[in-house]
Amino acid sequence: MEHLKEIRWRQRYENLKRAYALYQEGVQKKELNRLEKEGLIQRFEYTFELSWKTLKDYLEGKGIAVSYPRDVIKEAFATGLVTNGGIWMEMLERRNLLSHTYDETTFNEAFMLVSGPFFRAISELVEKLGTEL
Numbered sequence: 569m570e571h572l573k574e575i576r577w578r579q580r581y582e583n584l585k586r587a588y589a590l591y592q593e594g595v596q597k598k599e600l601n602r603l604e605k606e607g608l609i610q611r612f613e614y615t616f617e618l619s620w621k622t623l624k625d626y627l628e629g630k631g632i633a634v635s636y637p638r639d640v641i642k643e644a645f646a647t648g649l650v651t652n653g654g655i656w657m658e659m660l661e662r663r664n665l666l667s668h669t670y671d672e673t674t675f676n677e678a679f680m681l682v683s684g685p686f687f688r689a690i691s692e693l694v695e696k697l698g699t700e701l
Contacts, residue, residue, distance in 0.1 A: 585698075595683050616659055644656070662681065
């Protein structure tokens, strides 16, 4: 069973890498218009979902049973898979708020987080998991 869980996280990681590449492409683009910024926020949302699910599968492959995103993030921080647990908790809390981008202030704040600290945290995870293969 552990062997199957090991395979599962590796498969999920491949999906995460593809999503991350699209997310990275958006972050690196200069001068995004409003529609492109909305697209970048959406790329963050699905990359974040794949990130915590990949972490869940990875931890289960190591024999650590976790179910909910908050528990997954706490365990990932405890085991050193993520170094900034606070930013991961903030990503978790804000992911649902990001869909409310019709408010200009909320939209601009979301864009700054998604293109800055949230991107750096996910980049660090993708790199870290890549060393675990």
